[in-house]
Amino acid sequence: MYFIFHFFCLQLIKFYKKLFSLKFLSQHSFPFPILSVGNVSLGGTGKTPFIYYLAQLCCKLKIKHVIVSRGYKKTSSGLCIVHDGNQLLCTDPLIAGDEPVMLAFKLKQTPILVDNKKQRALSYVKQAFPKHLVLLDDSFQSHYIIKNFEIVLFNSLLQKQALRLFPFGQLREPLTALSRANLIVFTKQNLQQKQNSAINAVLNIVKKHNIPYFYSDFSFLLTKYSIKKHGSLRWETTPLQQLPKNNLLLLCCGIGDPESFKQTVQQYKPNICKSLVFSDHYNYHKNEKAFISQIQGLYSQHSFNGLLTTEKDFVKIKSLSSSCLSWFAQKKINLFIVDIKIQLQKEIAFIEYIKNLAP
Incomplete structure (x- = not known):
């Protein structure tokens, strides 16, 4: 049953990509660098702590940056400026989403924009922050946006049985999609008791495509x-x-x-x-x-x-x-x-x- 489902999903993904290559679906490019942070599994990889880490790193390196997110499960529509780089403008998680608001409380000088249509938020970046690096949250599957660099996070605690497409497992797309990534980060490395076979499966793909990878730890x-x-x-x-x-x-x-x-x-x-x-x-x-x-x-x-x-x-x-x-x-x-x-x-x-x- 799963193999039929897997095959069907692969054909859909191929068809979807073909629509872009044939120009039936358009891709949006922007005149500033876009760093995408995403994953191939459902939640729990640590995207928000990693975005916070990147923002702090940019501050340390004196790189102007802006965070763009869709604000998952927010109730509002359209563009919401959570933080403009000078002051916090939205503190309601219902309007902006819980993660952008949480980040805005912690990052005092980082502009944070939320829009269910990310390309619209990026168009605003073009006007308001044209010389900033964009940290684009949860965007590995956002094929309609041309990105400069793709970082994919992988949860080190994930077990091999989870490496199936949802709802049979926890994958949003097949592991082979990792070949699109520019860099892989294994998260929660210090929480695992022993290296599991799921990590080995990812490493096989990473090494095959010569993708650089890093391990990361969680502290609290x-x-x-x-x-x-x-x-x-x-x-x-x-x-x-x-x-x-x-x-x-x-x-x-x-x-x-x-x-x-x-x-x-x-x-x-x-x-x-x-x-x-x-x-x-x-x-x-x-x-x-x-x-x-x-x-x-x-x-x-x-x-x-x-x-x-x-x-x-x-x-x-x-x-x-x-x-x-x-x-x-x-x-x-x-x-x-x-x-x-x-x-x-x-x-x-x-x-x-x-x-x-x-x-």
């Missing part, structure tokens, strides 16, 4: 957020090295790879009473009543005093209604946020590729 920052109510709600933040031992925690996340998050937090030796896992890019605002009902139900059972979640989830949780957040304050439930950082092995060699893309 832990922060406690407390909600205080003194007339109005306000947040108090405290950086932590470890979780307080006396805290009973509810783990909560809506991300692409929840299992690696569960594995990650084990380094803090958390006392977790229950795990609440939602779909990737979970809309907390739309499902606020159901979410708070679940939280309150679990609280009545376990009387936990902390919520352990990701920074991506926190961006949306902190924008919930004041009545919802007041409940957290009333019950003295702290939020413990894990922020993911990515670090490339052999970074000096990687930097040379970025320098060569500078406008």
Whole structure:
């Protein structure tokens, strides 16, 4: 059954590419360098931490840059300027998407544009930031845009059985598509127990096509957020090295790879009473009543005093209604946020590729 499905998908992909070569579908080119960051699998590769890493690297190298994203699962249409390089203009994840807003809070001098039609956002870049390097998020499958450099991320924790096309596995397109990449980055290398056969399958393709590749590690920052109510709600933040031992925690996340998050937090030796896992890019605002009902139900059972979640989830949780957040304050439930950082092995060699893309 799968082989028939796989063959059919291959023919569709070939036909789609042929439409471009025959000029039935047009490709858009732009007068500035475009660095694409993408993957061949469904979520969980670490694209957002990697985009953040690239933006920080550009700042360090004094390369003017702008991030362009489609803002997955945002409710607005058209162009949204999340950050103009001077100030944060949109803080609502419903309007701009959770990941662009999260990046905008952290990157103080990087323009961030969101549009479901990326070529429209790139046309705006042509007017407003013509001498910038574009970091184009999730664009390996965006064939309608001509890019200067394609970086593809691959999750080192992915198992061989996942190397099938969705819905039989986790691939968005066949592994052979990696031949289009200019560079491969294996993510979460330090989290895997032993090298798996999935990585070996990717390496076979990479070496066959002589594609440079790098390994990267994940590191983590832990922060406690407390909600205080003194007339109005306000947040108090405290950086932590470890979780307080006396805290009973509810783990909560809506991300692409929840299992690696569960594995990650084990380094803090958390006392977790229950795990609440939602779909990737979970809309907390739309499902606020159901979410708070679940939280309150679990609280009545376990009387936990902390919520352990990701920074991506926190961006949306902190924008919930004041009545919802007041409940957290009333019950003295702290939020413990894990922020993911990515670090490339052999970074000096990687930097040379970025320098060569500078406008």
